[in-house]
Amino acid sequence: MAKITYVEHDGTEHVLDVKPGLTVMEGAVKNNVPGIDADCGGACACATCHVYVDEAWRDKTGTASAMEESMLDFAENVEPNSRLSCQIKVTDALDGLVVRMPESQH
Amino acid sequence: MSKPRVVIVGAGHAGGSAAAFLRQYGFEGPIYLVGEEPLLPYQRPPLSKAWLKGEADADSLALKPDSWYAEADVALRLGGVAVEINRGARAVTLASGESLSYDFLILATGARPRMLPIEGADLAGVLALRTAADAETLKGALGPGRRLAIIGGGYVGLEAAASARALGAEVVVIERETRVLARVACPELSQFFQRYHGEHGVTFELNAGVEAFTGTDGKVAGVKLADGRTLPCDAVLVGVGAHPNDELAQDCGLDCAGGVVVDLEARTSDPYIFAIGDVAHRPLPLYDRQFRLESVPNALEQAKQAASAIVGRAGPTPEVPWFWSDQYDLKLQIAGLPFDADRILVRGDPATASFAVFHLKGDLVQAVEAVNAPPEFMAGKMLISRRTPVSIDKLADTTISMKEVAA
Numbered sequence: 001m002a003k004i005t006y007v008e009h010d011g012t013e014h015v016l017d018v019k020p021g022l023t024v025m026e027g028a029v030k031n032n033v034p035g036i037d038a039d040c041g042g043a044c045a046c047a048t049c050h051v052y053v054d055e056a057w058r059d060k061t062g063t064a065s066a067m068e069e070s071m072l073d074f075a076e077n078v079e080p081n082s083r084l085s086c087q088i089k090v091t092d093a094l095d096g097l098v099v100r101m102p103e104s105q106h
Numbered sequence: 107m108s109k110p111r112v113v114i115v116g117a118g119h120a121g122g123s124a125a126a127f128l129r130q131y132g133f134e135g136p137i138y139l140v141g142e143e144p145l146l147p148y149q150r151p152p153l154s155k156a157w158l159k160g161e162a163d164a165d166s167l168a169l170k171p172d173s174w175y176a177e178a179d180v181a182l183r184l185g186g187v188a189v190e191i192n193r194g195a196r197a198v199t200l201a202s203g204e205s206l207s208y209d210f211l212i213l214a215t216g217a218r219p220r221m222l223p224i225e226g227a228d229l230a231g232v233l234a235l236r237t238a239a240d241a242e243t244l245k246g247a248l249g250p251g252r253r254l255a256i257i258g259g260g261y262v263g264l265e266a267a268a269s270a271r272a273l274g275a276e277v278v279v280i281e282r283e284t285r286v287l288a289r290v291a292c293p294e295l296s297q298f299f300q301r302y303h304g305e306h307g308v309t310f311e312l313n314a315g316v317e318a319f320t321g322t323d324g325k326v327a328g329v330k331l332a333d334g335r336t337l338p339c340d341a342v343l344v345g346v347g348a349h350p351n352d353e354l355a356q357d358c359g360l361d362c363a364g365g366v367v368v369d370l371e372a373r374t375s376d377p378y379i380f381a382i383g384d385v386a387h388r389p390l391p392l393y394d395r396q397f398r399l400e401s402v403p404n405a406l407e408q409a410k411q412a413a414s415a416i417v418g419r420a421g422p423t424p425e426v427p428w429f430w431s432d433q434y435d436l437k438l439q440i441a442g443l444p445f446d447a448d449r450i451l452v453r454g455d456p457a458t459a460s461f462a463v464f465h466l467k468g469d470l471v472q473a474v475e476a477v478n479a480p481p482e483f484m485a486g487k488m489l490i491s492r493r494t495p496v497s498i499d500k501l502a503d504t505t506i507s508m509k510e511v512a513a
Binding site: 040 | 126129130149151152166168169170171174178402403406428430432437439480481484485488508509512
């Protein structure tokens with residue numbers, strides 16, 4: 001299990017144990033964390049699971065694919081540490097990961 | 107005063123999500139979730155794709171893990187069939203005889219596959235694809251050397267065709283119209299998808315009427331066409347659209363028009379009853395009309411509308427309807443609906459398998475169909491929601507980025 005902290009836009013924290021193999025998005029959706037809608041269920045088709053990866057974790061979460069990049073290009077309030085959480089696979093190496101959510105996904 | 111009680115009839119993506127949003131929004135009263143299938147709410151889109159190919163399992167399909175329902179205090183009535191709504195008494199009767207009273211009722215009864223009323227339709231091996239059980243049956247009928255006949259060249263049919271090819275089955279798609287995706291996409295897109303499927307070994311019978319299914323020992327063995335030929339097969343998938351399950355609503359006198367008529371709060375003609383998802387005939391403010399949509403984003407948007415109205419918070423911002431489909435290595439993303447469009451503009455080259463078709467009404471974007479072209483989809487969606495004119499010259503020029511076009 002990897003402990004992942006999801007921080008809502010208003011600062012509310014959700015600390016969850018997420019099973020390796022799931023994505024960061026799935027960890028949030030399966031636990032009903034508000035602020036990650038994930039309309040397309042992980043098909044990289046909608047950009048409604050946008051998160052900001054905590055600086056300390058940016059190397060470990062890898063880089064966005066070209067497809068993800070172009071989706072993020074048009075999401076709102078994108079920052080250099082923006083990712084689609086459906087594209088980050090949880091591994092033991094991500095134990096302790098912190099992600100923050102934008103104000104809105106749409 | 108006791109806390110209000112919500113009963114949700116239908117435990118698909120819409121019903122399951124409504125329960126989750128109610129809790130997310132702080133609703134504290136009892137929630138009952140009634141579903142006909144014996145399963146907890148799950149995602150249907152992967153059934154024709156990852157699940158059919160064995161790349162997804164029941165756990166990954168589930169909207170929430172089993173434990174969530176107990177933690178969230180959502181009372182389940184799986185395998186439960188609602189048979190009557192008594193609006194005066196505000197109660198729903200189940201086939202088991204149980205009566206569930208409600209302060210608010212959410213109908214999320216979905217749609218069922220339309221089947222063909224022809225000879226042989228009841229033979230074993232004539233399948234539909236709507237539920238996990240359907241997908242399991244279909245999966246069992248596929249494999250190297252097996253022959254699958256698909257009736258209907260819509261999205262479900264084509265997605266299943268792509269998955270069946272990946273599993274080594276021979277596939278023929280039989281379509282009544284002169285092109286695939288005739289009801290839902292423009293000719294340019296139809297042509298592209300037909301060619302792509304052809305290159306992957308799918309054969310097509312277009313403009314073809316189906317007269318009967320033939321069988322041996324109660325099992326389907328062929329599809330008899332109107333021109334007299336019989337195409338041999340081991341299984342048939344019928345994918346010719348769906349019919350809204352609005353009978354419960356009709357029986358209790360709610361306004362229905364090919365689906366339960368609702369407003370932008372997903373409220374029906376009875377203020378205590380909401381209808382969401384595939385069964386709802388909903389307003390589309392961007393297009394100034396009512397329509398029934400079958401999509402996950404629609405189910406989620408309406409689940410949010412109903413849950414918001416029940417807890418008394420502002421509803422979500424109305425969204426541009428959108429859809430997606432995965433076939434082979436193609437990602438198709440569609441935003442908007444081509445209502446009132448007077449012309450089509452193709453951006454990019456279909457031969458490169460990365461292009462987009464814009465549907466325009468004057469210089470307004472009404473809809474976009476994007477194949478392996480996320481910027482066109484995302485920017486197109488933005489342009490549709492804004493209702494501001496777009497420069498057609500820029501839109502047609504692929505050397506100008508979509509960022510600049512949408513700026």
